[in-house]
Amino acid sequence: MITATYTQAQQLKAASAIPMDIKNHAQGWQLVSRYQSLSFEERRAILTLSFKAIDQHGSLRAYHSEPAKFFDQFCTDNNRKGAALASKLKQLNLLKCYEGKFSLTVAAINMIESINKPAAEH
Structure with a gap:
């Protein structure tokens, strides 16, 4: 999932039951499962x-x-x-x-x- 602002990404990360990481993306900020970053x-x-x-x-x-x-x-x-x-x-x-x-x-x-x-x- 890609968001326009870092604040939006933080809000989605906080609301998710799945551990997520925020990564910089060409179109904004991308939420990825923490599993992908292990x-x-x-x-x-x-x-x-x-x-x-x-x-x-x-x-x-x-x-x-x-x-x-x-x-x-x-x-x-x-x-x-x-x-x-x-x-x-x-x-x-x-x-x-x-x-x-x-x-x-x-x-x-x-x-x-x-x-x-x-x-x-x-």
């Missing part, structure tokens, strides 16, 4: 965590958590550790931490569910 390793980690929740609990919305070590397998940079990846996703409001384990936030679940929906449904 790195490859961030996408893999979020999607794998969601698949594990579905496999183990039958629902993406069921509570499922993993320790920070779980995220080590997604780090393509040998110097980066899973805890740093989990922390980055937490800063993006896609993970929450409870007793040292990370789980998906409602915003992350909404983002994952929106991936397969047609754009008209957003």
Whole structure:
């Protein structure tokens, strides 16, 4: 979605249930799903965590958590550790931490569910 002003883009972003980012566009400001702005390793980690929740609990919305070590397998940079990846996703409001384990936030679940929906449904 493209808006003429940054203020309009901010208002639409705030009203959206799906985490969005605002990007500069030739015709104004463009709202894009935060999923599109994630790195490859961030996408893999979020999607794998969601698949594990579905496999183990039958629902993406069921509570499922993993320790920070779980995220080590997604780090393509040998110097980066899973805890740093989990922390980055937490800063993006896609993970929450409870007793040292990370789980998906409602915003992350909404983002994952929106991936397969047609754009008209957003």
